[in-house]
Amino acid sequence: EPELYFKEPEELLQVLTELEEQNLTLVQYSQDVDENLEDVNKREKLIQDKINSNIEFLLKHKKMLKASCEREEEKAAELELRSRLFSFGEFQSDTQEKLIDSLSKKINQVYRVCIGDADVGSLNPVQKLVKVESRLVELSDLIESMPKENVEAIERIKQKERRQKLREEKMKEKQKHQEERLRAALERAVAQPKKKLGRRLVYRSKPPSGNKHELLLVKDTRTKSLEDEYFFT
Template sequence: MGRDARREKENIADFVAKKREMFLVQMSLDVKKAEILKLDARAKDKEEALNKSKQMLDKDVERFDTFLSTNDSKAHAAMKNADETAKQKQERVGRIKSLKSQLSAIQSEIAKHREQKDECLRFKDFLVNLTPGEWKEQKREEKKQRKHERRRIAVDARMEDIEEKMQAEIEAEEQAFKEKEEKEKKGRRRQKKTEEDEQKEREAEARRKRIARKYPTRDQVDMEYVEYSSGEEMPLYFQEPKQLLDIFTSLEESNLFLIQNSQDTEQALEELDQKFAAMRKTREAMSNKMKLQIGQLERQITDEKSKCDELKQAISQKHGGSEIEDLLEKLGEGVQEVHSICTHENQDDGDTLQMLARIESKLEEYLAYLDEAEESGLGARVLAEEHKKERQRRLDLRMSRKLHQEKKIEDRLKASLHRSQAPVHKKVGKQIMFRSAPLFQARRVVQEDDGYEEAVREHNIFGIWLDKEGVPNAQQPEKAET
């Protein structure tokens, strides 16, 4: 029994194990079937996707083919359009060339006509310049009269229009007044006929004045008128060739007359130039002579000034009244000598100033004689005599200067001899010395440090500083006054 029970247990265990294995196998089969089904579904999906992709690819190929075909057609159309455009461009270029050639021909024609116009305008200006002034003035007056006539006609037309309007308005006013009067006659009593007529006349006159004030007067219309030119050019005076020939003939005659007058004027001018040259030559000779005389006089003045300076120096050195009298006496003798030479008289008047005046008058007389001699043709001889006298004067001046120099040397030698013979004065005693300057003592300035710089540095760094007592302070340090 025990064995059977054990065998049954073993059989049950085997059965369970087999069942378990079968279950596991079945489960694995089910899993594999499910996996196979899943793979089949996935393969089917892939196949469907592949079919769809193939269809899409076919569609893309078709679209690409259609694109290529349309692109080819567009390219052919573009090439055709380009050919047509090139052909049109060539046609337009040819047309432009033809238009340019026509334009250049027209411009050349315009330039030719402009040149002809300028030439005609030059001829016209030439003819206008040749036109007589009386004829021009006559045409201007005619143009002015035409302007006045146009103005008068315009003002008259405007005034007629204004008068018509005014008359129409007056008649309308009269008609309205008559109608009003007829209506009023029914409701009022009868008055005298004369008073009614006068009243009517006054009212009619007032109405006329009131209406007339609305419209401008003739003066106002005349002022409002704006003048304008008709644009007509002045007609040419020359209508026939004979007129131009007559003008040329008269101009030629006037030109010949002017040429003859100019020749006469040139001849007179040449004569005046010759006279002026001769006069200028004589004046230059006279001016040169006067310059020489001025130079001589200046040299004489210089010599006299030097003599005067020497005399002043001699007088200032001597300071003696008798010597001054001697000097004046010498000057008087010199003046008397010159006076006797000039006047050929040996008499002595005693007045030096009168003798100098006679000398001056005699010199002026001699100079006048020399001028007359030069004008009479003896200029060369006068010039030779002047040179001779000038050489003699220079020689005399040189001799006088030499004598004066020798005299000065002699006076200097005498003065030096006198100084050498004079006794020698020796200085006795100690030489005077200048007082010496006082000694300069430099002082050293010692400045006491009150800690101001240190306080400023601490305040700049820390914002506070300590005073001498050690108390902190936040304010800006101040320097103590000494």
């Protein structure tokens, strides 16, 4: 007699219920795996994008550093040439001192504009130039990281400000010139007239021409000749 696996109908229902629960569990697990896989793919994409961005930034930074090195080499060559000129006596000591003072003043002006008034008196010109260069590199990196549209908009604003400043300077210069002319005119009007010293110049007539005298002399000579010819011939 064959063996029966189920003696009661409820047992079959219980087995089906258990299988259904297992199936639901597997479906839920599959969904969780899919979600985890999607999250992993997103994280992988973000990491890859970040790596690509870092690589691009490093390449740009490398290019900028290379350009900075080239500029530094050019500056070093120029400074070496100047030092040789100084050491060879191309410039006199007074000229050297004046040139160094002028360069120091220019460096201080640039330092105040780029960095500020801090440490102006405590740093030597070379240290100031190093800080200015570092600041310029930072600003250059910042400009490179900004969107191109924003940079162009800022450049247009700066150009407009420079043109406005130039117009104002021209107007001030023109106004100053007009004020100087007006002040000079007022000074001339207020000043006492200068009294002329010495005799007053009198117009003199021109002396008689010598040609007229010669003409009269020739005429008298001809008249006398005619009279002599009439009376003595």
